[in-house]
Amino acid sequence: MASAVFHPAIGTLLSHHLHNSEFHREFGNVSVKSISKGLKFDVGLSTSRMEGYSSNKRNFSAVQASASQTSLVDPVSTPSNDSTNEFQKKSSEAALILVRHGESLWNEKNLFTGCVDVPLTKKGVEEAIEAGKRISNIPVDMIFTSSLIRAQMTAMLAMTQHRRRKVPIIMHNESEQARAWSQIFSEDTMRQSIPVITAWQLNERMYGELQGLNKQETADRFGKEKVHEWRRSYDIPPPNGESLEMCAKRAVAYFKDQIEPQLCSGKHVMIAAHGNSLRSIIMYLDKLTSQEVISLELSTGIPMLYIFKEGRFTRRGSPAGPTEAGVYAYTRRLAQYRQKLDEMLH
Ligand SMILES: O=C(O)[C@@H](CO)OP(=O)(O)O
Known part of the structure; x- marks a missing residue:
C-alpha cells in the first residue's frame, strides 16, 4: 500500500503544492563549539513559540551531538570550513523526510x-x-521525533540502514545534569553523529476517551459515520480529545518554528511521527483544505520525501516499491549526492 493514499480528487494537487514559507526569518546556526568541558552542539532551536509548553522543549542549544550539514554534492565532507557553509547557503535545497512509525502493538490490536x-x-x-x-x-x-517510543524506535531502526553510517543520538535536555552528563569530547565523533530532537508537539493527536478502545467495537457502538468523523474530520474532536485542527495547532506550529528554520539553513531533516500529527503537517506542506485532508491516510513505516527550496516545499514522491530507485523523483542535487556517495563508499 502506498504511504499516502489520497482521494483521486486530491491526487493531482500533490505534485504542485508549493507554498511560501516564512523564509526570511533570522535563524540560529548549527555550530560545533569547543568548550572547556566538552564539545557542545548548538542545534539552534528557537524558543519563541515554546512559552507555556510543559515539558522537554527549552534550550536545545547546549546539547551534545553533531548536526554537521551534509552537502548534497559532497556527502562525506565535514561542514566546519567556511566554503562548505557558503556552498550550503547557495545550494539552499534541503531534503525533508516524513515517516509514520511502524506498526505498534495497538495498531495490531486495532x-x-x-x-x-x-x-x-x-x-x-x-x-x-x-x-x-x-x-x-x-x-x-x-x-525530529515525537516523545513516543514508537516514533523513536522507527527513527533509530531506520537509521541503522543509512549508508552514511552516522550515529543518531538522542538529545537530553530535561535538566542541566542530563545535558552535562551526555557531552561528547571528540569533534570527529560529533561529526559522525546526528542529533535526534524529541518533541511532544509531534505526538499523535490525543484521542480522549477513545484511547484503549477497540476501533471496530467503537464503530459498532457509536456508528461508522460518527467514528469516521472522529477519526478523519478536521475540526470535530473525539470525546475529550483533540481534533486534527487542535493537533495541527501544536504540530504545525512546532514545524514552522523549529523545523523549517533548519531546512532554511540547508539541513536535511527526517521527522518520525504519527498518522495524525503528520496529516496535519502534510496538510500544511501540500496546502490541503479541511475537506481534502479527510481522505489523507498514511501507512505505517513508509517514508515520504519533500524538497525544500527557495521557501517552497515540493513533494518528490513516496516509495511504493521495495527500494527507493524509481520511486523518489530525485532532484539533480540529490542525484549528484547519490552518485558521490556511491563513489566514496564503494
Ligand atoms: O489510534 C491512533 O492513535 C490513530 C493512529 O493509529 O488511529 P487513527 O487511524 O484512527 O487516527
Missing part, C-alpha cells in the same frame, strides 16, 4: 492509541528497517 506510549510490533520493527532502506541514500543531518 485499538485507539493517541498519546498512549506503546512500542512497535515485530512487523513494525521490520517496517522501520524497510523504511530505512528506502531512504538510505538521502542525506539526513537532523532527526
Whole structure:
C-alpha cells in the first residue's frame, strides 16, 4: 500500500503544492563549539513559540551531538570550513523526510492509541528497517521525533540502514545534569553523529476517551459515520480529545518554528511521527483544505520525501516499491549526492 493514499480528487494537487514559507526569518546556526568541558552542539532551536509548553522543549542549544550539514554534492565532507557553509547557503535545497512509525502493538490490536506510549510490533520493527532502506541514500543531518517510543524506535531502526553510517543520538535536555552528563569530547565523533530532537508537539493527536478502545467495537457502538468523523474530520474532536485542527495547532506550529528554520539553513531533516500529527503537517506542506485532508491516510513505516527550496516545499514522491530507485523523483542535487556517495563508499 502506498504511504499516502489520497482521494483521486486530491491526487493531482500533490505534485504542485508549493507554498511560501516564512523564509526570511533570522535563524540560529548549527555550530560545533569547543568548550572547556566538552564539545557542545548548538542545534539552534528557537524558543519563541515554546512559552507555556510543559515539558522537554527549552534550550536545545547546549546539547551534545553533531548536526554537521551534509552537502548534497559532497556527502562525506565535514561542514566546519567556511566554503562548505557558503556552498550550503547557495545550494539552499534541503531534503525533508516524513515517516509514520511502524506498526505498534495497538495498531495490531486495532485499538485507539493517541498519546498512549506503546512500542512497535515485530512487523513494525521490520517496517522501520524497510523504511530505512528506502531512504538510505538521502542525506539526513537532523532527526525530529515525537516523545513516543514508537516514533523513536522507527527513527533509530531506520537509521541503522543509512549508508552514511552516522550515529543518531538522542538529545537530553530535561535538566542541566542530563545535558552535562551526555557531552561528547571528540569533534570527529560529533561529526559522525546526528542529533535526534524529541518533541511532544509531534505526538499523535490525543484521542480522549477513545484511547484503549477497540476501533471496530467503537464503530459498532457509536456508528461508522460518527467514528469516521472522529477519526478523519478536521475540526470535530473525539470525546475529550483533540481534533486534527487542535493537533495541527501544536504540530504545525512546532514545524514552522523549529523545523523549517533548519531546512532554511540547508539541513536535511527526517521527522518520525504519527498518522495524525503528520496529516496535519502534510496538510500544511501540500496546502490541503479541511475537506481534502479527510481522505489523507498514511501507512505505517513508509517514508515520504519533500524538497525544500527557495521557501517552497515540493513533494518528490513516496516509495511504493521495495527500494527507493524509481520511486523518489530525485532532484539533480540529490542525484549528484547519490552518485558521490556511491563513489566514496564503494
Ligand atoms: O489510534 C491512533 O492513535 C490513530 C493512529 O493509529 O488511529 P487513527 O487511524 O484512527 O487516527
